[in-house]
Amino acid sequence: MINLLWRRRELGKTVFAILLTLLLYAYAAASAAIAALAVETPTPATALATTAETIDFKAIKGIIKNDMLEEVVEKKNEEAIIKQKDLLKKKVDTYNFPTSEEFWTLISEYWLIKNAQKLRWDFEHPDFGLNLAVRDLFESLGHYEIKVKILLADIASPTHFALPANKDEYIFFISLPFMRAMDLSKLEIALLILEDFHRAKAGFMQQYVYEKELDEFWGKNFYNKKFKAEVFQKMLKNYSYFIFEKGFSFQQQFETTKTISAQIRTNPNLWKSYNNLLFKIDTLIKSNPTFKEYTKIYPSPEIQLQWLKASEKQ
Amino acid sequence: MFRSLTLLLFFLLSSIVINIINSSSASSNDNKNELQKKFIGTFYASHFFINIHQHPSSFAPSLHTLACGDSVKVYEISGKGAAIPEDWHSVDIETTQGYVQKALLSTERPSCMQKNYPKFFDHLHLEPTDLYYWGKLYDQLIMEKTRVR
Structure with missing residues (x-):
């Protein structure tokens, strides 16, 4: 009897365990099925929202007038006109032309990328710390809040130049072989960049490369106006001609040298370094045929040294 | 039983x-x-075009070019073997993971010429190689700013 009772109890426990396990599986399967079947049913509101209706009110004009719906029609027409005007305004705004202050960095960088292969600025090189030398020199001479971009190139010529840029922004290009040929110190390189800074500030190159066709467009809108994109190509050609062929005049060199000498004459270290720099350049161009074209662009280091001596005596 | x-x-x-x-x-x-990746925030390309690199180096292969104003997700990487130079960010854009110089990103959406003057930009007729080289230009440019007076 006791045995029978015990067996019944065991059976009950086993059946309970089996039923519990089956129940858990069934629950898990049902949850998965519900998740799979869940579909976003469209609401009546969304169905209506997307349809655009045009109703011809002419046929039922009399009825509409009596029901005061004419005002609603007028209001809808006004809204449609306002919406059209907004769209037109957005379209016209896409034809805005930048101001001259925003334009120069763009066109100068555009010239650099178009001449990437020729200028060979895309090459691996160490960090020479030139940015810090230039920053320290500029700050010591009172040139504050200036953005400087320096680009090194693995090409002997052009040796160095500053490109036109936006206000208080300067883009300097400098040849690594040129620097290495003279074994320039960081201060001498910074002084060379200072020369280019003053040339850029005076606007010598900018005045030459500028195309007057752009005068009528600065800061305006050219929607429905004829604007020729060829003007950009003309400017790029002007850039190339100035940098590779034309260069600066004696008068421009004299003004640059005079400006620098006035700035650095009270600092003996800078004065000596600048004289040293010009002497190194003069020696290099006379002894190394690779740099013989230097005076075509920057006439002439020898005369610059004479101007400095003359100003020193004064 | x-x-x-x-x-x-x-x-x-x-x-x-x-x-x-x-x-x-x-x-x-x-x-x-x-390596543990911790999301820092969404940053924006702050120059005309910039490149995302395979490794944190300006001379590493470029994976993607971003236009000014494009957003990227910036992550801080930590853990065994994580060694990113201080001036680089680890970024994600869509399916691309790479590195960008910190100086070329900003935390706020910048004012971009491409967005402000789209038709003007169209007149430049930029080609895909131009965009790539523009990104390379910003990899090569050494940028500095003199202090406020």
């Missing part, structure tokens, strides 16, 4: 539980050896 059934059920359930415990401990071990 009933006892054996009960024992069988007991072993079945205990094996399931042990499997669950094992898989969770394995995943936590994996996490300790992997």
Whole structure:
């Protein structure tokens, strides 16, 4: 009897365990099925929202007038006109032309990328710390809040130049072989960049490369106006001609040298370094045929040294 | 027989539980050896065009070129073997993971010429190689700013 009772109890426990396990599986399967079947049913509101209706009110004009719906029609027409005007305004705004202050960095960088292969600025090189030398020199001479971009190139010529840029922004290009040929110190390189800074500030190159066709467009809108994109190509050609062929005049060199000498004459270290720099350049161009074209662009280091001596005596 | 059934059920359930415990401990071990990525924020390209690089170096291969105003997700990488130079960010954009110089990104959406003057930009007729080289230009430019007066 006791045995029978015990067996019944065991059976009950086993059946309970089996039923519990089956129940858990069934629950898990049902949850998965519900998740799979869940579909976003469209609401009546969304169905209506997307349809655009045009109703011809002419046929039922009399009825509409009596029901005061004419005002609603007028209001809808006004809204449609306002919406059209907004769209037109957005379209016209896409034809805005930048101001001259925003334009120069763009066109100068555009010239650099178009001449990437020729200028060979895309090459691996160490960090020479030139940015810090230039920053320290500029700050010591009172040139504050200036953005400087320096680009090194693995090409002997052009040796160095500053490109036109936006206000208080300067883009300097400098040849690594040129620097290495003279074994320039960081201060001498910074002084060379200072020369280019003053040339850029005076606007010598900018005045030459500028195309007057752009005068009528600065800061305006050219929607429905004829604007020729060829003007950009003309400017790029002007850039190339100035940098590779034309260069600066004696008068421009004299003004640059005079400006620098006035700035650095009270600092003996800078004065000596600048004289040293010009002497190194003069020696290099006379002894190394690779740099013989230097005076075509920057006439002439020898005369610059004479101007400095003359100003020193004064 | 009933006892054996009960024992069988007991072993079945205990094996399931042990499997669950094992898989969770394995995943936590994996996490300790992997690099940890912590989302810092969404940054924006702040120059005309910039490149995302395969490694944190301006001379590493470029994976993608961003236009001014394009957003990227910036992550801080930590863990064994994480060594990113201080002036670089680890970024994600869509399916691309790479590195960008910190100086070329900003935390706020900048004012971009491409967005402000789209038709003007169209007149430049930029080609895909131009965009690539423009990104390379910003990899090569050494940028500095003199202090405020």
